[in-house]
Amino acid sequence: MKETVEEQQDFVKDITKMSDDFDRWYTDVVRKAELADWSGVRGMMVVRPYGWAMWEAITRAFDDMIKESGHENWAFPLLIPRSYLMKEAEHVEGFAPEVAWVTRAGGDMEELEEPLAVRPTSETIIGALIKRYIQSHRDLPKLTNQWNSVVRWEMRSRLFLRSREFWWQEGHTFHASGQEAMEEAQLILGYYRSIAEDWLAVPVLSGKKTPAETFPGAVYTLTVEGLMRDGLALQMGTSHYFGQNFARAYDISFSNKANERELCYSTSWGISTRLVGAIVMAHGDDSGLLVPPKVAPVQVVVVPIFRDDASRIKVEGFIDGWGRELKAAGIRHRVDWRDERPGDKYAHWELKGVPLRLNVGARDVDAGQVELVDRLSRERRAVPVAGIAARLQAELAAFQTKLFERAQKYQRDNTFELSTLDEVIAHFRERSGFVWAPWCDDAECEARIKTETGGVTIRTIDSDEKASGKCLVCGKPAEHRVALAKAY
Ligand SMILES: [Zn+2]
DSSP, rough: OOOOOOSSSSSSOOOOOOTTTHHHHHHHHHHHHEEEOSSSSOEEEOOOOHHHHHHHHHHHHHHHHHHHHHHEEOOOOOOHHHHHTTSSHHHHHHGGGEEEEEETTTTTTTEEEEEEOOOOSHHHHHHHHHGOHHHHHHOOOOEEEEEEEEOOSEEEEEETOOOSSSEEEEEEEESSSSSHHHHHHHHHHHHHHHIIIIOOOOEEEEOOOGGGGOOOOOEEEEEEEOOOOSSSSEEEEEEEETTHHHHHHHEEEEEESSOOOOEEEEHHHHEEEEHHHHHHHOOOOOOBOOOOOGGOOOOEEEOOOOSSSHHHHHHHHHHHHHHHHHHHHTOOEEEOOOOOHHHHHHHHHHHHOOSSSEEEEEEHHHTTTHHHEEETTOOOOEEESSTTHHHHHHHHHHHHHHHHHHHHHHHHHHHEOOSSSSHHHHHHHOSSEEEEEEOOOOOHHHHHHHHTTSSSSSEEEEEESSSOOOOOTOOOOOEEEEEEEEEE
C-alpha cells in the first residue's frame, strides 16, 4: 500500500510563509501552536490540549443547541458486527474501502466467528437496535446523538482534515413522517450554520449536495461549506435525510395512528474535529493562528514586564488586583510568568492566536493602566484598569465581529459568476474560490466539470428558485445554480 503522509516531513523551526506554501504553513501552525500531532499509529492523530480546548468549546455550544430542542445523548459500541454493516447496500458500498476490521482477539489471537468493523459511522448498529425502543407513533420522534470517535482507513492524511481516526458527534433521529424528518435535517443545518458563522466566524454557503455527492444511503444531504484562505472550500458539517431507506434495511417500524405498521423516517448529521482545521485555515496568517474569542482556550494573555524582584512584586500585586475581576466576568485569561523574554512571549501567543494581549510594566502600575494589543490590528492602546472586565468583554465581542467581517470580505472577493465550462477551466487554472454557474442537473455534465477542471466539484446547489440560462457544460436549459470549488 502506498501512503502519502505528512508526518514524514521534517519539523521546520520557523513557520513557512502562507503565500510560499499553504500546506506547509498549515502543518507548521498546527504543530507549532500545539494543536495536534501525529501518533505512533500511522495516520492517527493526537489532539493536544490547546486544540482539544477549541473542540470542547464547539462541543459545548452544539450540545446546548441540540439539548434545547429535545435531543438526548447516548453511547453505542465501538465495534459493529459485519452482518449489520452489510444490510444497507449503498451504505456498505460507500464505506467498504475505508473500514478497519477486528478479526482476532485474546491472548492466543484467536480468530473471531464474525469480523467486527471499527465504526466508520453508527447508522447500522443504531438502526439494528433502535427498533426495540420503537413500537408505536407515541414512541416517536426519537432524537438522539452521540459524541465519539470513528475510524476511516484513509490512505492520505492531514492533521484535523483527514486522519484515520477523528472525533465528532453523530446525530440519529427517527420520525413518524417524512415531513418531520426533513424539518429535522434542516433544523440541524441551521445549527451548523450558527456554529460556523457565530462561533467560528467562518461565513458559509449552505444547501443540498448533488446526488453524486450525497451520503451513501441518504435521499439527500445538506451541507455547510466554508472558504479557506488558499481559496479551497471545506465541508464543515453535513445533515442527511434518509427517507425510509435505513428503516427498510433494518426493519424499523411503528404502528401509526390508523394502527397500521409503517416504516420510520430517519436522519443523521455530524460535525467533527475538522472544524479545528477550519479555524486555522480560515483565519490564520504568517504569524500563526487567529482564534475567534468564542472558542479561544485563552482569550486574554497578560505579559508582565519587570527588571528585578521589587518591580516583579509590584507588577504581580497590581495584576492580582484586577485579575480576579476577569475571572469573575468569565474571561478566559492567563498570566505568562514563564522565564522568557517579553518579545519571545509575544511571539508565542501570537502564534497561538490569542485575541488580546495585555502588557503590564512598572510604569503601567503607576498610571493605573495596561497596554492592550489585539491580534488582528496589532495596535497598542493604553487602557485604564478601572472597569477593565467590561472593557475586555466589549473588545472580545468586537474582535469576534471583525474576524467574521474579514472572512466575509474574503469570501465575497473570491466568489465569481461564470456561465461556460471554458470560463470555469480558465478560472481555476489561474485562481480558486467559489464559482456560481448554471447546471442542467445531469450527472454526466457534473462528471465532466470534475475531469476537465482537475477536480473542481459542485459544493452545493442554490436552494432558491429555478435557475435561468443554459447549463455550463451541455447548453441545455439550466435547472439549478450551483457553487463550484476545489475542496479539501
Ligand atoms: Zn448539462
